[in-house]
Amino acid sequence: MQVFKNSRTALATAMTSAALLGAATVAGLTLVFDDGAPAAAPQQVTVTNSAPAASSSTSTVGQIYKRSADAVVKITVTSAGQAPALGGSGGTQQAQGSGFVYDTQGHVITNQHVVDGAQSVSVKFANGKTYSAKVVGADPSTDLAVIDVDAPASALKPLQLADSSAVEVGDGVIAIGSPFGLDQTVTTGIVSALHRQITSPNNFSIDDAIQTDAAINHGNSGGPLLDRRGRVIGVNAQIESESGGSDGVGFAIPSSTVRSIVRQLIATGEVEHAYLGIRMAPTSEGVAVTEVLPGTPAAKAGLRPATGTEVVDGQEQPTGGDIVLDFDGDKVTSAVALQSAVDARRPGDTVRIVVLRNGSRRTLEVTLGIRP
Numbered sequence: 001m002q003v004f005k006n007s008r009t010a011l012a013t014a015m016t017s018a019a020l021l022g023a024a025t026v027a028g029l030t031l032v033f034d035d036g037a038p039a040a041a042p043q044q045v046t047v048t049n050s051a052p053a054a055s056s057s058t059s060t061v062g063q064i065y066k067r068s069a070d071a072v073v074k075i076t077v078t079s080a081g082q083a084p085a086l087g088g089s090g091g092t093q094q095a096q097g098s099g100f101v102y103d104t105q106g107h108v109i110t111n112q113h114v115v116d117g118a119q120s121v122s123v124k125f126a127n128g129k130t131y132s133a134k135v136v137g138a139d140p141s142t143d144l145a146v147i148d149v150d151a152p153a154s155a156l157k158p159l160q161l162a163d164s165s166a167v168e169v170g171d172g173v174i175a176i177g178s179p180f181g182l183d184q185t186v187t188t189g190i191v192s193a194l195h196r197q198i199t200s201p202n203n204f205s206i207d208d209a210i211q212t213d214a215a216i217n218h219g220n221s222g223g224p225l226l227d228r229r230g231r232v233i234g235v236n237a238q239i240e241s242e243s244g245g246s247d248g249v250g251f252a253i254p255s256s257t258v259r260s261i262v263r264q265l266i267a268t269g270e271v272e273h274a275y276l277g278i279r280m281a282p283t284s285e286g287v288a289v290t291e292v293l294p295g296t297p298a299a300k301a302g303l304r305p306a307t308g309t310e311v312v313d314g315q316e317q318p319t320g321g322d323i324v325l326d327f328d329g330d331k332v333t334s335a336v337a338l339q340s341a342v343d344a345r346r347p348g349d350t351v352r353i354v355v356l357r358n359g360s361r362r363t364l365e366v367t368l369g370i371r372p
Helices: 061-071 255-268 297-301 335-343
Strands: 002-005 030-032 038-040 072-080 092-101 107-110 118-124 130-139 144-149 172-177 185-199 205-212 224-226 232-241 250-254 278-282 287-292 308-312 315-319 323-327 350-357 360-367
Touching: 061 072, 061 172, 061 185, 061 224, 072 107, 092 172, 107 255, 118 144, 130 255, 144 255, 172 232, 205 232, 205 255, 205 335, 232 255, 250 255, 278 335, 287 297, 287 315, 287 335, 297 360, 323 335
Parallel strands: none
Antiparallel strands: 002 232, 030 038, 072 092, 072 118, 092 107, 107 144, 118 130, 130 144, 172 185, 172 224, 185 205, 205 250, 224 232, 232 250, 278 287, 287 323, 308 315, 323 350, 350 360
16 A cells, blocks of 8 residues: 655655654554655544534535636646756756645745745646746645745635634535646545544644545645635645555645644744654553653653563553653643644743653653754
8 A cells, every 4th residue: 555645746754653742653554655665544533622513505516616716726846856876867857736825915825745845936827827936934744835926916816714623524525736737626525534643744743634535636735625615624735545546535734734834934934843852652541752862852851761561451562661641731641642732832831741650650841842
């Protein structure tokens, strides 16, 4: 089985069994990318505070397409080719993805992996006109980017971001983009699952991804996933596939994440994520620290990694290190919960972490750093 980003190339990134706070441990299926790096399957993540509320006012697919298509663009990126010493031919190479107009100032949202390494960017609108653009900012941790297109005001017809927490399984969705370079292609389907966890280009986790059976293919990356009112509920980013094409399992970055990240990218050109610096594994009591990265906030605070393992109920469990029970007043029930708690803070925040060490509870103060 293979998993591909729907990008200009069949790019993908791995989520190891425990990232640097980082991803949760994933058992079972192991996936292989086209570049040979191992990766874990997208994982179901339970989010208890979501508040689904289905929309009662919907339009036909044709009506939504007519209202939305002008805001969806094809993005062509020119970048440096791989050096001959690495098997490439040198020079430059071109590749394509999708995006959509965010505001009347010319900001366009797409995936970070679409514009990664860009030397120049051009944007083609539904009317066939093409304009130059520049990258405003990109965040590999959420695979989101903002570009600024030099287009007239008449071409800038923004799409509205919906509240992704109001999405329900079974809701109808529409994807518009440029799969295989085919401009203004629309596909339809439903939300087939919620709260998936996928892996970002720099191997951190993206939580609450929306799974859809709408056909998503290479070139759809960065395009909008719309609800039946024509609002953006997510940015199409990945597929899971054995064939390399759409097998009916696509993933979109939720609009709640998009809204937060895009605001920061427009304001400063970058996003700073809080960082703890551990690898971890689930246990029956909390989250076991399996590794503490040197020089990280976790190391400075004195968190201790596991020193061995034992088999409990047929499963291998870390032993001899700290088990995180509580993060700044919130009970830690899983690695995903701990990661979400860290993500909700800002670099420089000081938090209290309660750990179980040698059978006794200890409270450590940690000043969170900036994710590398």
